[in-house]
Amino acid sequence: MIKRLLLFLFPLLGFSQGYTSYFTGNPTNITTTTQYGVCLMGGSTENDNAMIWLLNKANGGDVVVLRSTGSNGYNDYLYSDLGVTVNSVETLVITSVAGATNPYVLDKVSKAEMIWFAGGDQWNYISYFKDNALEDLLNNHVNVKHAPIGGTSAGMAILGGRYFSAQNGTVTSSQAMANPYAYNVTLGGYSPITLPSTTFLNVPFLGNVITDTHYDNPDRRGRHATFIARYMADYAASVYGIACNEYVAVCIGSDGIAHVYGDYPNYQEFAYFIQPHCSYTISIENCQSGQPLTWNFGGSALKVYKVPGTMNGTNYFQVNNWEFGTHSGGSWEDWGILNGVLNVTTSGIPINCILGNSDFENKELNLFPNPVDNNLYVEGLFNFEFEIYDSLGKNVISGKSVVNEIEVSNLVKGIYLLKITSEGKTIIKKFIKQ
Structure with missing residues (x-):
């Protein structure tokens, strides 16, 4: 009875300091040799095989789940339900900058062999975690420890070096294409000389990528293409896109190969790898505030590799060499936006x-x-x-x-x-x- 009372009180004590902890497993920390991997999930129920892939890279170590709302829904799932042995799973629900920089939180993150970002509101993650000691530890986790990391929905949204911050709320495809500079088209991850850096996480292979999730519900292709257009128009930056349907996961290992997990052909589950067509080197036709976006060039402004997600992740796309890398199992599409309307056509010719x-x-x-x-x-x-x-x-x-x-x-x-x-x-x- 005393043990149960202490476990119940601990979250309340943490909550008063800007975080709540939910712990499962062995309280004695261990250190294991990890392997790098990043897992991007589309925002609905987790793909078990993709999560197993990521957990195995922790090599039996300690897993930390970071979120800004919710509770301990991941603990049993990651600790015992998937059949992968880990030392512990601890969920930290962080509700402020004070919670993000609390010594207890920083200590736990510094010792983690795997980090997972839950869904929620990515602006909370950015405003709580960015430009402080927690951001430093997260970047150290992937770039120094070479340890696995991943996230779903908002957790996937923040893993790209470029990102939609949702600072002013979400935006639909129709809204973004109607006005690419609308108040709720808020982007980060660039470092123009005249402005402070807005970079956040520096995840290998994702530094010049903006992600998007829930791609099929609702259709977010138009807004994602608009985000990419903004980076090109504002900063002459050629940015790539990775997107997942709700039940799809993209897992990228140290080889730079992005394997796609899902339940195709039972369901229409796809990931999308998006890049500006390399043949078009002039400016976007029309990307101005208050005007519908036109980025068309004959309907092929963007080349997109659409990859079905399978249970064993056999289909893939090489993200460490977007233009010349290998790919398998998918099909090419051409995307163009004309007067605020997205047009998609099948293309039998890959980007060259x-x-x-x-x-x-x-x-x-x-x-x-x-x-x-x-x-x-x-x-x-x-x-x-x-x-x-x-x-x-x-x-x-x-x-x-x-x-x-x-x-x-x-x-x-x-x-x-x-x-x-x-x-x-x-x-x-x-x-x-x-």
Whole structure:
């Protein structure tokens, strides 16, 4: 009876200091040799196989669950339900900066062999954990100890080096695309010279990634693409995206391979790996405050690898080499946003940035004159198909040239993209109509 009373009182004592502790397991700390891994979960029920993958990397050590609301729902699940031996599981419900920096909390986090972020409100995590000793310990955990870390929903949202902070609440896809600078499109993780750094966690392979969760309920593709567009427009930063449907998990090991867990084909469970198309090097067509976003470039502004999640995580995407890495089990999509509306098309051709640096582009396909008045010539190429897009991503001319000449006299002054297709190869060139 005395033991039970002490366990009951302990959370109340901790709560008065900005945190509550729920402990399960051996109270004597142990130290094990860990392996790095990060697990990103989509926000609903945890995928057991993905969690087992992450727990095994703790090598029987101590697990700390960090959350800002809730209680001990993870303790038994991580300690005994999955069949992986760990020394202890302790949930720390942190409700303030004082709780985050309490010596007891810092000590527990410093000794953890695995850290897991629960769902909730990511702004709580950012405002409580960022720019203090707890942030330092979290970054030390993954970059010095090389220990496993993961999170679901809000816990996944904060693991990217770029992040949607939700400081002013959530935002829907339609709201974000209608106005990419709306009051609730709040982003962090950049370090412009003129502003203080807003970086938070520095997780290997995720430094230039923004994540999103609950991707299928509701549809968050449009807002995620808008976040990426903002980084490109504001800071000329080419940012990648990783997203999960609600019951999907992405697990990334030290090899940089992201394996996708889910229950496909029984359910439509996918992860998405999103990158700006490498062929489009000019600015986004229209990303301005109060105006609908247009980031289209013929419907292929973004190249997306859509990966079904399987029970054993066999399908994967290489995130330590986005453009040239390997991938398996998924399919490519093209995404474009035109006047605040997202369009998605299936693409049978994967992204090919090697072509963008080839002799085919740099030597054989020079455009002249550029700027041009009436006739644009493509040096060294004959008999090709072409499409021309204006600065809003609208296709204004399409055709086939049996010589190396394209008439552009009817175009108004401005910047255009010329898409040339020949012998199965596609190249994008920029020109100016004067």
